Amino acid sequence: MKIPFIALLAIGMASCTNSSSTSHEPAQNDSTEQNEPVVVEEKASGYSIGDEATDFSLPSTKGTKVSLADYPDTKGFIVIFTCNHCPYAVAYEQRIVDLNTKYAALGYPVIAISPNDTTIVPKDGLAAMKERAKEKGFTFPYLLDETQSIYPQYGATKTPHTFVLNKENGKNIVKYIGAIDNNYEDASDVSERYVEDAVDALIKGEEIKTKTTKAIGCSIKDNRNKK
Amino acid sequence: MISHIKHITFITTLCIFISVGCNNTKNQRFEAVKYDQLLSIVKQNDDKLYVVNFWATWCRPCMEELPHFLEVDAEYRTNKKYEMILVSLDMSSNLHEGVAKVVKTMHIQPDVLLLDDAKRMNDWIPMIDTDWDGAIPVTAFYKNGKQLYFHEGQLSKSELEQLIKKHI
Numbered sequence: 001m002k003i004p005f006i007a008l009l010a011i012g013m014a015s016c017t018n019s020s021s022t023s024h025e026p027a028q029n030d031s032t033e034q035n036e037p038v039v040v041e042e043k044a045s046g047y048s049i050g051d052e053a054t055d056f057s058l059p060s061t062k063g064t065k066v067s068l069a070d071y072p073d074t075k076g077f078i079v080i081f082t083c084n085h086c087p088y089a090v091a092y093e094q095r096i097v098d099l100n101t102k103y104a105a106l107g108y109p110v111i112a113i114s115p116n117d118t119t120i121v122p123k124d125g126l127a128a129m130k131e132r133a134k135e136k137g138f139t140f141p142y143l144l145d146e147t148q149s150i151y152p153q154y155g156a157t158k159t160p161h162t163f164v165l166n167k168e169n170g171k172n173i174v175k176y177i178g179a180i181d182n183n184y185e186d187a188s189d190v191s192e193r194y195v196e197d198a199v200d201a202l203i204k205g206e207e208i209k210t211k212t213t214k215a216i217g218c219s220i221k222d223n224r225n226k227k
Numbered sequence: 228m229i230s231h232i233k234h235i236t237f238i239t240t241l242c243i244f245i246s247v248g249c250n251n252t253k254n255q256r257f258e259a260v261k262y263d264q265l266l267s268i269v270k271q272n273d274d275k276l277y278v279v280n281f282w283a284t285w286c287r288p289c290m291e292e293l294p295h296f297l298e299v300d301a302e303y304r305t306n307k308k309y310e311m312i313l314v315s316l317d318m319s320s321n322l323h324e325g326v327a328k329v330v331k332t333m334h335i336q337p338d339v340l341l342l343d344d345a346k347r348m349n350d351w352i353p354m355i356d357t358d359w360d361g362a363i364p365v366t367a368f369y370k371n372g373k374q375l376y377f378h379e380g381q382l383s384k385s386e387l388e389q390l391i392k393k394h395i
């Protein structure tokens with residue numbers, strides 16, 4: 001059966017070649033150059049390191065409005081754009097509570113801001129935020145960017161997205177932008193604590209080693225960004 | 228009698244070879260990879276256009292655009308100069324549950340690779356695009372080891388089709 005085996009192999013392969021040569025080739029569009037889709041989105045400019053961050057007055061889960069100016073005695077802030085629904089944000093909830101526990105006493109309290117359009121994500125509405133804050137024991141203000149006017153100024157694009165601010169000559173200066181640490185999946189296996197390192201450096205008056213980091217997150221939901 | 232058996236064996240073997248040889252549906256890759264492995268897959272010098280979509284089951288805009296990607300993939304998947312790879316950014320522990328479930332219920336045919344490299348996000352995100360800060364969905368197009376196009380946010384079916392036509 002040796003010869004038929006080889007012959008069969010050849011037939012099998014040939015039949016494969018024949019069939020694939022008739023495979024569907026999509027029609028070429030002659031005018032592809034003119035048809036380049038307009039898919040470049042306007043990017044929110046946002047802050048760079050060293051920029052002055054804007055203050056705001058946003059509703060909190062406590063029923064009051066909160067501004068950075070309400071904290072005259074702090075040295076700065078850990079502003080975190082976060083929300084109820086995003087699994088990344090949820091994975092960081094306890095770490096955000098821990099950050100506030102550690103750094104509010106050292107002059108850098110956490111201010112959490114939920115940036116999503118609540119008509120797109122009702123789970124991120126103020127009532128649901130109130131429940132989450134209570135359930136998780138949030139010790140920091142949890143605010144809603146209800147007109148979605150603050151997050152674009154900061155240049156937040158996802159949740160969680162952190163901005164460490166330092167008070168310098170009465171201004172809130174952006175010192176760090178990015179992730180909280182380098183392992184959202186497992187808090188016990190973190191090897192880089194970006195936000196803690198940044199705030200520790202500010203407290204010591206040292207240069208921040210890593211000023212910006214990138215991480216995956218949930219894109220901020222905003223109908224104005226829809227094409 | 229023996230020759231009859233041989234004859235039947237011959238025909239059966241012939242049928243198997245033809246059916247296997249003609250089967251265009253290759254085995255779907257469904258596994259967790261590190262960034263280096265992902266790059267070696269999409270940056271091959273094989274004249275193929277790799278349409279690489281970064282998504283996650285928890286990402287609402289990703290799940291909204293996914294059906295369009297699957298429709299376009301159905302049109303192109305027999306084209307030897309094309310390959311779609313869906314890079315899941317779900318937690319690695321979710322690969323065989325949530326991600327597998329979506330693959331099954333949505334009849335996903337393209338390869339699904341879960342990028343299990345959470346601790347090195349700050350390394351690989353800028354390597355995919357220097358301006359990308361990690362919000363998904365994004366889609367990158369690679370051919371012969373080079374990235375031809377990078378898009379942040381959703382793509383419509385027609386936008387995706389036009390980009391493939393342009394770069395294939």
